[in-house]
Amino acid sequence: SAAEKGGYDYFMLKEIAEQPKAVADTLLGRIDGAGRLTLDEVRIPDAVLRAADKIVIIACGTAFHAGLIAKYAIEHWTRIPCEVELASEFRYRDPILGQRTLVIAISQSGETMDTLMALRHAREQGAKVLAVCNTNGSTIPRESDAVLYTHAGPEVAVASTKAFLTQLVACYLLALYLGQVRGTKWGDEIHAVVRELARIGDEVERVLETMEPVRALARSLAHKDTVLFLGRHVGYPVALEGALKLKELAYMHAEGFAAGELKHGPIALIEEDLPVVVVVPSPRGRSVLHDKIVSNIQEIRARGARTIVIAEEGDEAVVPYADHLVRIPATPTLLQPLVSTVPLQVFACELATARGNEVDQPRNLAKSVTVE
Ligand code: AGP
Numbered sequence: 001s002a003a004e005k006g007g008y009d010y011f012m013l014k015e016i017a018e019q020p021k022a023v024a025d026t027l028l029g030r031i032d033g034a035g036r037l038t039l040d041e042v043r044i045p046d047a048v049l050r051a052a053d054k055i056v057i058i059a060c061g062t063a064f065h066a067g068l069i070a071k072y073a074i075e076h077w078t079r080i081p082c083e084v085e086l087a088s089e090f091r092y093r094d095p096i097l098g099q100r101t102l103v104i105a106i107s108q109s110g111e112t113m114d115t116l117m118a119l120r121h122a123r124e125q126g127a128k129v130l131a132v133c134n135t136n137g138s139t140i141p142r143e144s145d146a147v148l149y150t151h152a153g154p155e156v157a158v159a160s161t162k163a164f165l166t167q168l169v170a171c172y173l174l175a176l177y178l179g180q181v182r183g184t185k186w187g188d189e190i191h192a193v194v195r196e197l198a199r200i201g202d203e204v205e206r207v208l209e210t211m212e213p214v215r216a217l218a219r220s221l222a223h224k225d226t227v228l229f230l231g232r233h234v235g236y237p238v239a240l241e242g243a244l245k246l247k248e249l250a251y252m253h254a255e256g257f258a259a260g261e262l263k264h265g266p267i268a269l270i271e272e273d274l275p276v277v278v279v280v281p282s283p284r285g286r287s288v289l290h291d292k293i294v295s296n297i298q299e300i301r302a303r304g305a306r307t308i309v310i311a312e313e314g315d316e317a318v319v320p321y322a323d324h325l326v327r328i329p330a331t332p333t334l335l336q337p338l339v340s341t342v343p344l345q346v347f348a349c350e351l352a353t354a355r356g357n358e359v360d361q362p363r364n365l366a367k368s369v370t371v372e
Contacts, residue, residue, distance in 0.1 A: 010359040012157035020201040022162040025151035026169045035194045037177040043146045049181045052102040055082040058118040059106035062160040068237035070171035073334050077179040088114040091121035101127040108163035109368035110138025132170045134163050157360045158367050161345050203329040207342045214343050218350035228276045229256040235279035238337045242344035248362050249352035259296045272304035280311040297321040
């Protein structure tokens with residue numbers, strides 16, 4: 001009913017709008033006044049966390065994309081090697097697991113059969129499994145050694161939005177916590193990130209307030225067949241997520257690429273007026289990557305692409321090559337997905353609406369996939 005949707009036309013719109021609160025709720029009570037992580041619910045002994053020599057993330061769909069982003073944070077802050085694998089592939093390739101492997105199973109519903117079967121396999125091999133889940137008491141957390149709940153609240157729309165942002169937050173918290181338990185050399189950086197995390201809900205809110213041009217752009221592209229998405233570093237999984245949202249909601253051909261791969265094949269797809277969304281890394285810090293992606297934007301635009309550029313406020317280098325420029329607040333590099341994903345959600349939702357699709361219940365899809 002309209003009341004359930006809080007005055008929004010679709011649950012998805014409501015859930016996109018709820019993201020600042022979902023992010024804040026997921027942080028609530030997990031960082032103390034001194035900026036230390038207090039993840040009491042991670043009931044895996046510190047000794048086990050210190051001894052872990054490998055982390056394996058298993059998940060499907062949007063949760064898999066959250067895992068891909070988490071890998072950057074986990075490896076950077078903990079120096080523990082981290083793999084991310086589609087849950088549906090995992091147990092069929094005889095993965096190397098042992099008592100020092102920490103498996104993180106990410107699932108909004110906690111009922112995804114592929115993820116459940118993968119976690120059972122991991123536990124049979126002696127690995128410890130930590131669930132990152134949004135649904136209290138669901139099967140995946142019940143069968144895991146510990147659970148870190150995301151506090152997104154119920155997500156009704158089939159397309160995952162607020163759950164994704166909170167999965168990222170939970171994974172960052174976990175990465176920082178592991179760094180804390182193991183004593184990382186990134187102390188100062190961790191404090192800065194913790195401070196930024198506390199503000200990120202407000203940044204998401206600011207992004208949400210500036211989405212009208214993105215909606216107008218989406219409507220103008222409703223007749224298109226294909227949209228490509230490019231990103232680098234943590235922007236690469238964001239590109240994958242932008243493409244997945246467009247597939248499931250707009251039923252359009254959409255693909256995400258690592259921008260560095262363009263010249264290894266995908267650039268052949270570029271043709272006159274093809275919309276290409278580019279997620280630009282921060283110009284600060286990792287500026288090498290920034291320069292490289294600016295060159296990519298130039299290259300594809302020279303071949304006629306219609307460039308839709310998502311870039312930090314103050315990033316002037318992209319301006320000459322952006323047919324459409326979407327501004328996001330400056331954040332530490334690893335946190336950028338929390339703000340850069342939001343315009344892609346809005347874009348897909350509006351395109352779906354413009355194409356007359358069922359936003360909350362896309363064809364052929366179910367909210368949780370309880371069969372393998
Ligand atoms: C996301 O928009 C999808 N509907 C889908 O990919 C989903 O993320 C995936 O099925 C995993 O679901 P889960 O998080 O409930 O395990």
